[in-house]
Amino acid sequence: MINDKVISIILGGGQGSRLYPLTESRSKPAVPIAGKYRLVDIPISNCINSDIKRMFVLTQFNSASLNQHIKNTYNFSFFSSGFVDVLAAEQTPNNKTWFQGTADAVRQSMHHLMSHNFDYVLILSGDQLYKMDFNDMLEKHIKSKASISIATLPVAAKEATSFGILKTNDENVITSFIEKPDASVLPEWSSDVSDEMKAQNRNYLASMGIYIFNRELLIELMKNPDTIDFGNEIIPQSINKVKVLSYQFEGYWTDIGNIDSFFEANIGLTDDIPQFDLYDRDNSVYTRARILPTSKISGTRLEKAVIAEGCIINAESITKSVIGIRSRIGDESVISNTYMMGSDYYQTLDEIENDTIVAKGIGKRCHISYAILDKNCSIGNNVIIKGGKHLKDEETDNYLIKDGIVVIKKNAVIPNGFQLG
Incomplete structure (x- = not known):
């Protein structure tokens, strides 16, 4: 199975200052959502539902409650190779600093990855609310013989200035990328999207911060200590050097980066038909099993x-x-x-x-x-x-x-x- 060749890395983010005070005593992935879950349950559940069961969660701030949650929640069978391990920033003879960015976090954790067999690395964010079948993204990555795949989301002009925006050719290969473009240059960055997205004026392809890397390429990229971030450095520098594929996603997705978006995402769950469906039996959201009485x-x-x-x-x-x-x-x-x-x-x-x-x-x-x-x-x-x-x-x-x-x-x-x- 192709899933056995994948390891997932979930980036816990930095200090989470935009979600303060919810991150005052806990890391961002440990922030409670929807009354009974934690933010980290979302990417982990997406992986489990995609039958990807080898995961590292990278964090460096207030990780005690996150450690406890993962230890009490995700225990795979003794006869399975599955695991969810928290990797907190640590000082080693080769690394004496905190994680400096997303790529640096992966670089400092590579020695843990290299003790496992894998062909592909799936890199995810720990503060997003969405459901995605990573198998479909992985299959298209392999079929197209891409070196890197990036999940992309059509967004409207008012949102585009907050994202990395990219353009593709007819084969969904990314040809250019710009980080948080000024509104004045946006007309040059519109893309071909579905009719449904066009009807919503979502004409710009934004990076979702979800990546697939081929093993050997990632190892090579991690040798350069001067590149510390995927979105700002590694992705732009890789375009036109290796084949970088866009995987276009049109489902519900929100980045829970600040108090306002966190509040709206949770209150949105009370809608008659919420955009994020907790009742989908085929794509469950998993969390700690508590023995509690009924309300x-x-x-x-x-x-x-x-x-x-x-x-x-x-x-x-x-x-x-x-x-x-x-x-x-x-x-x-x-x-x-x-x-x-x-x-x-x-x-x-x-x-x-x-x-x-x-x-x-x-x-x-x-x-x-x-x-x-x-x-x-x-x-x-x-x-x-x-x-x-x-x-x-x-x-x-x-x-x-x-x-x-x-x-x-x-x-x-x-x-x-x-x-x-």
């Missing part, structure tokens, strides 16, 4: 709400919101356009009823909207948090406001009667 909901009006396991909810209403595992929401509270990540553990009944402390979860008679509540938050009674564009960017010990979205920090305690917005 208990009393007297609550639910409208486009996603509720994870183990919740105890007595709210008045929950609208267009994602409620994560072990969440507790008190009487008469109104929650809308909110992503509540939930809790890592339950408190005892005595702790919840103790008037001298603020219990985990959301208390009674609260109104919360346009907010992200990180893990283990304690929101008191009669709290009002109303995010929106009327709020200025701000940070305190307990919360951050970014682009109108209020992010309550992990383990934060918000006292009774607090008002924001």
